[in-house]
Amino acid sequence: MPVKTSAQPSANPRKKPRQARAQATVDAILQAAAHILVGQGFEGFNTNVVAERAGASVGSLYQYFPNKEAIISEMVRAKRARLLNGLQAAEAAHQESELPEALAALVAATIAHQKGWPQLSQALDRAAALVPLSVEGTALTAAILELLQRVLRRHDVADVEIAALDLLSLCRGMIDGALLRGETDTAALQARVMRAASGYLGIAVT
Amino acid sequence: MPVKTSAQPSANPRKKPRQARAQATVDAILQAAAHILVGQGFEGFNTNVVAERAGASVGSLYQYFPNKEAIISEMVRAKRARLLNGLQAAEAAHQESELPEALAALVAATIAHQKGWPQLSQALDRAAALVPLSVEGTALTAAILELLQRVLRRHDVADVEIAALDLLSLCRGMIDGALLRGETDTAALQARVMRAASGYLGIAVT
DNA sequence: TCAATATGTGAGTGATTACTCATATTTTGG
DNA sequence: CCAAAATATGAGTAATCACTCACATATTGA
Numbered sequence: 394m395p396v397k398t399s400a401q402p403s404a405n406p407r408k409k410p411r412q413a414r415a416q417a418t419v420d421a422i423l424q425a426a427a428h429i430l431v432g433q434g435f436e437g438f439n440t441n442v443v444a445e446r447a448g449a450s451v452g453s454l455y456q457y458f459p460n461k462e463a464i465i466s467e468m469v470r471a472k473r474a475r476l477l478n479g480l481q482a483a484e485a486a487h488q489e490s491e492l493p494e495a496l497a498a499l500v501a502a503t504i505a506h507q508k509g510w511p512q513l514s515q516a517l518d519r520a521a522a523l524v525p526l527s528v529e530g531t532a533l534t535a536a537i538l539e540l541l542q543r544v545l546r547r548h549d550v551a552d553v554e555i556a557a558l559d560l561l562s563l564c565r566g567m568i569d570g571a572l573l574r575g576e577t578d579t580a581a582l583q584a585r586v587m588r589a590a591s592g593y594l595g596i597a598v599t
Numbered sequence: 600m601p602v603k604t605s606a607q608p609s610a611n612p613r614k615k616p617r618q619a620r621a622q623a624t625v626d627a628i629l630q631a632a633a634h635i636l637v638g639q640g641f642e643g644f645n646t647n648v649v650a651e652r653a654g655a656s657v658g659s660l661y662q663y664f665p666n667k668e669a670i671i672s673e674m675v676r677a678k679r680a681r682l683l684n685g686l687q688a689a690e691a692a693h694q695e696s697e698l699p700e701a702l703a704a705l706v707a708a709t710i711a712h713q714k715g716w717p718q719l720s721q722a723l724d725r726a727a728a729l730v731p732l733s734v735e736g737t738a739l740t741a742a743i744l745e746l747l748q749r750v751l752r753r754h755d756v757a758d759v760e761i762a763a764l765d766l767l768s769l770c771r772g773m774i775d776g777a778l779l780r781g782e783t784d785t786a787a788l789q790a791r792v793m794r795a796a797s798g799y800l801g802i803a804v805t
Numbered sequence: 806t807c808a809a810t811a812t813g814t815g816a817g818t819g820a821t822t823a824c825t826c827a828t829a830t831t832t833t834g835g
Numbered sequence: 836c837c838a839a840a841a842t843a844t845g846a847g848t849a850a851t852c853a854c855t856c857a858c859a860t861a862t863t864g865a
Contacts, residue, residue, distance in 0.1 A: 408811080408812085410811095411810095411812090412811065412812075412861090412862070412863090414811090414812070414813095415812060418812080418813080434729065435729070436729060439851085439852055439853075440852075440853060440854075441851095441852070441853085444815095449813075449814090450813065450814045450815055451815070451853085451854075451855095452812095452813065452814050452815065452854095452855080452856085453813055453814075455853090455854065455855080456811095456813080460853075460854080461852095461853065519725060519728065523641070523642060555791075558776060558780070559773055559776070559777070559791055559795075561776075562772035562773050562775070562776035562777075563773055565772055566768035566769055566772025566773070567765055567768045567769055567772070569768070570764060570767075570768035571765070571768075574764070585761075585765055585799065588798050588799045588800075588801065589769055589795045589796070589798050589799040590795070591798050592794050592796070592797050592798005592799060593791065593794045593798060595794065614841080616841095616842090617840095617841070617842090618831090618832070618841065618842075620831080620832080620841090620842070620843095621841075621843095624842080645821085645822060646822075646823060646824075647821095647822065647823085655844090656845055657823085657825095657844085657845070658824095658825080658842095658843065658844055658845065659842075659843055659844075661823090661825080662841095662842070666823075666824080667822095667823065
């Protein structure tokens, strides 16, 4: 009857997967976590069921994630990284373009990013507010904002800090809402978002 | 985390407060619930602590709310009702106005509504996604959308269903974001939202 | 071949918490 | 003044769940 200490959320640094087998386990856990989050919501998201769905044991899960929140945190981090990637590609492709074209490319990248699995996108956005984000996750968010500010500044937009935040909120709201209610015509969605964004910036729509 | 209990979360219809004393208890519970939700988030929101903060006992709480979710549900219902009220007043005051003026009034009403306690607004919006809303709450949401559609239709906007949803998403995103990061200049916020909304509708800003 | 290391296991532990119920107190109507 | 109705109480109950640990199995590298 080993009297053990109460289960405390240890901040222990966990192992990094070094063998392919371990990486597969981590991937399976993240996959399972995504399904649970979408299917049962944050409420039904618990480590036991995530491990079970992943075909692993809770013990394995805790080898790679120090606590429940870290799983969500990693999913958010990965998603932000993908978005930043898309936006960077759009930025690079429009170094010489005018603002409307550059903006259109950024909006298109954002729509494409959310389009794949909008329910997961939404669930992660919500969950991100409930768990402490990793420093890397926070840094990615900042990087996304900075990219936007950079593009706006290059085209002499005023108040770039506020404008970047507003445009991000505006796009996220519209895109999230539209994709969640099942819209599939992304071209039409893109056009509507561009009307709002262009109006905000006081430029003509292309 | 919250889960069901052995004794099934009875869907029993609970008592309505008939004496002033009872109404005061209910009010105190809702007040306390708001503070807890803002302070500890949905995670830390549990019936024991809500009752304690309200200066009542858990037993009393369960006299008036069939379960934990019902508390949130009622808060959401009340908030939606207040928003609808504000929008109806704006609509009534602009039966004869042109679209830009009517729209401005609706935006102003929305900003005023969120402005009082933006953290609570946000917390409730998030929480609304986690609990089953009452039929009345759902009906209020529908009524808000219908009001918007009615105004747009009166001014011959095309695709009113989509437009109403887009405008709501757009406004909510921008207003929520701005107020949460501490913006206090509501006139400036109003102007920015109007630029986006006007751009969306293809009308000139007033 | 064979240690050393990496990975996997899952029953068990303590903490939390939604909700009940037997009982006590207050208010009301006549 | 008094019963009936309304309201309040809070210890207790069973369920859930994050997390650990002692141990088993697989892989690696020399």
